[in-house]
Amino acid sequence: ETGVTQTPRHLVMGMTNKKSLKCEQHLGHNAMYWYKQSAKKPLELMFVYNFKEQTENNSVPSRFSPECPNSSHLFLHLHTLQPEDSALYLCASSRGQGLNEQYFGPGTRLTVT
Amino acid sequence: QKEVEQNSGPLSVPEGAIASLNCTYSDRGSQSFFWYRQYSGKSPELIMFIYSNGDKEDGRFTAQLNKASQYVSLLIRDSQPSDSATYLCAVDSQGGSEKLVFGKGTKLTVNP
Numbered sequence: 001e002t003g004v005t006q007t008p009r010h011l012v013m014g015m016t017n018k019k020s021l022k023c024e025q026h027l028g029h030n031a032m033y034w035y036k037q038s039a040k041k042p043l044e045l046m047f048v049y050n051f052k053e054q055t056e057n058n059s060v061p062s063r064f065s066p067e068c069p070n071s072s073h074l075f076l077h078l079h080t081l082q083p084e085d086s087a088l089y090l091c092a093s094s095r096g097q098g099l100n101e102q103y104f105g106p107g108t109r110l111t112v113t
Numbered sequence: 114q115k116e117v118e119q120n121s122g123p124l125s126v127p128e129g130a131i132a133s134l135n136c137t138y139s140d141r142g143s144q145s146f147f148w149y150r151q152y153s154g155k156s157p158e159l160i161m162f163i164y165s166n167g168d169k170e171d172g173r174f175t176a177q178l179n180k181a182s183q184y185v186s187l188l189i190r191d192s193q194p195s196d197s198a199t200y201l202c203a204v205d206s207q208g209g210s211e212k213l214v215f216g217k218g219t220k221l222t223v224n225p
Contacts, residue, residue, distance in 0.1 A: 031211050042117075043157070043201070043215040056212055090156055100145055100211045102203075104156040 002026055004105035006091050012111045013081065021076040021108050023091030029103075031096035032074040034066060037088040037107070049074060050096050081112045115140045115206045119216035127224050132189040134219050136202030139183070146178055146185045149201040151218065157201055161187060192223040 004025045013019050025032060034046040048056035049068040063085075065077040074091055088109050092102040116139040126132045134148075145164055149157035163169045163176040163185065175188040185204075189196055199218040206214045 033211075040217075042217045043203075045212060045214075048211055050211060088156075094211060096211055098211075100205060100213065101147065101159055101162050102213060103159060104149075107156045 004091055004093055004103055006105035006108055008108060010109045014113055015081060018079040021089055023074040023105055025072055025093035027093055029093035029095050030071050031094045033092040034076050035090040037090055083112050086110055086112045115214050117202055117204050117214050117216040119202050119219050121217055122220040123222055124219055125222045126192050130192050132192045132221055134187040134200050136185045136216055137183055138204040140206060143204045145205040147203040148176060148187045151199045151201060194223050194225050197221060197223050
């Protein structure tokens, strides 16, 4: 595997379900990010992790819970989502420490029914 | 609220022409500037980054930065139909931080 991978690529879940999105980067980077991309809106930064420590929570509702066990893996745990949470969820990574060219994974297309 | 503004387009150019994409940003402290290309249904792909005033060229792509005017542009020479995509401008929000602010993107169509 190369670059940034995400699983699953597509997810349909009900509002009462609990699911997790997984991201893995194979670039030796130290910073990882979750973004949300909805139609007609710019990319929204959700969370930033730098050397496994969360450095940014962009006022994200608690129904989204990130986890970063190490610099290569990032999870987004989802529970009791709303239909308006349907979007493309993108993971990205960068070297960090001011070297912030970010490389994106393919994304998870999430539909909440 | 730090902002990045782009003309949403669509911008339509004939094959072989120069496509010019523009972006303005509000934070004078920004130091890093990025252009991403996003094909429909795909994730953003980094195509250019620029840190210093002036021009940076990579193949058919040229990024231009003018910090005094808070303006960054992307020129695509000899445009090809495969360049048809949405182009996202991104700027660091806290002067060298890992946090980027993205514009809404400009949709480019290159007509054969």
